[in-house]
Amino acid sequence: MIRGSRLIWLRAALACAMAFTLGCERDPTAVKAAAPSTQATDAAPSGPKPRIVQFGTETLPIDRIYHSMQGPFDRVYLDASELDWVTAARTDVVEQASQKRMGDEFFCHSQLQLPNGTRLLTMATGADDLRFPKGFAMPVSAIVEGQPEPLRGLTFLGMVLNNHEAEINKQTKVVTTLEYFKDSDFGNKPRPKKLYMTSLLMEVENLEEYKPGKDEPPISDDVTTHCALVEQPLGGKLKLHWMVPPGLQKTRKLDRNLIPIDGTVHFAWAHLHNYGVYMRLTDVTTGKVLFQADVENEPDRDQIANISQYSSEKGFRLYKDHVYEIEALYNNTTDHDVDAMAMMVLYYNPDRDVSIKYTGKQ
Structure with missing residues (x-):
């Protein structure tokens, strides 16, 4: 990529510094349609077959090292009218010339996002394939239609990453495949149970040492050390993007008012960077650990291969009305600082058949 293009990506990176929270776009006027849907052939004969739709970014060059949240990205504007019940999503980084899938180390994140910034479906390193349990789905079209009229819409954003290969020159695309049903596919049969999203983000700001509150469980094994925020391109810092010095680092954060109505979580996943060990969710009110996402690394290098899901x-x-705590453990085995994030996404079915409203804070 020529030097001028690099400057474009640097400017874009600043605009995208809060991509997980606010999103970013390269050309808001370039509306691109998703590919036509097809029907899957491997569904159970007794039920409707899921429809499949695929969409991708424009060409994204990978020609040097791009750390987290600094790589090229693109946004696609989607028609959500058919996405009545989304059951699965997968994202791949594909080399444009060969159309072959590249390694997970080149995938930063992708997201289906409302105009107000809410990320309905997010995929990231270690969690590029999401599949809800049988009988559950996200009512995407209804969520979009439930937004105020000026804020109705759905976009797809994909960003690439490159932590390892300095000598590289690949033209790539970020491609996502959705499995979904139209409501009419079910006829007079029962519909899936609705899943809604809520997320928990670890935020740190010059945290020298973690000191638990009186209502938190004991942490005698705590190893929290200095958390310096990552400098973003062209200035600025993010509370959710920090540096881990060599050694162990544990961070914890309390969350209240996590959901607007009691419910049951049926799917959950977490996002960590390389050298992450786990991310844990605890109900502080009851003292019960609800979910722990553990990192599985590649055998021959420091690269996340998989992060366990629920x-x-x-x-x-x-x-x-319960208080929840997220905890993240990193083990930096290098001799230099490394960047870190910790995010957990929960998909829950509310106790009552209500339409959850998203305000852009999720």
């Missing part, structure tokens, strides 16, 4: 038809309970 998927259950039975699920675990969430309560609107």
Whole structure:
């Protein structure tokens, strides 16, 4: 990529510094349609077959090292009218010349996002394939239609990453495949149970040492050290993007008012950077650990291969008046600082058949 293009990406990176929170776009007037849907052939004969739709970014060059949240990205504007019940999503980084899938190390994140910044479906390193339990789905079209009229819409954003290969020159695309049903596919049969999203973000700001509150469980094994925020391109810092010095680092954060109505979580996943060990969710009110996402690394290098997910038809309970805690552990085995994030996304079925409203704070 020529030097002028690099400057474009640097400017874009600043605008995208809050991509997980606010989103970013390269050309808001370039509306691109998703590919036509097809029907899957591997569904159970007794039920409707899921429809499949695929969409991708414009060409994204990978020609040097791009750390987290600094790579090229693109936004696609989607027609959400058919996405009545989304059941699965997968994202791949594809080399344009060969159309072959590239390694996960080149995938930063992708997201289906409302205009107000809410990320309905997010995929990231270690969690590029999401599949809800049987009988559950996200009512995407209804969520979009439930927004105020000026804010109705759905976009797809994809960003690439490159932490390892300094000598590279690849033209790529970020491609996402959705499995979904139209409401009419079910005829007079029962519809899936609705899943809604809520997220928990670890935020640190010059945290020297973690000191738990009186209502938190004991942390005698705590190893929290200095958390310096990551400098973003062209200035600025993010509370959710920090540096880990060599050694162990544990961070914890309390969350209240996590959901507007009691419900049951049926799917959950977490996002960590390389050298992450786990991310844990605890109900502080009851003292019960609800979910822990563990990192599996590649055998021959420091690269995340997989982060465990939670998927259950039975699920675990969430309560609107309970206090929750997220905890992240990093083990930096290098001799230099490394960047870190910790995010957990929960998909829950509310106790009552209500339409959850998203305000852009999720």
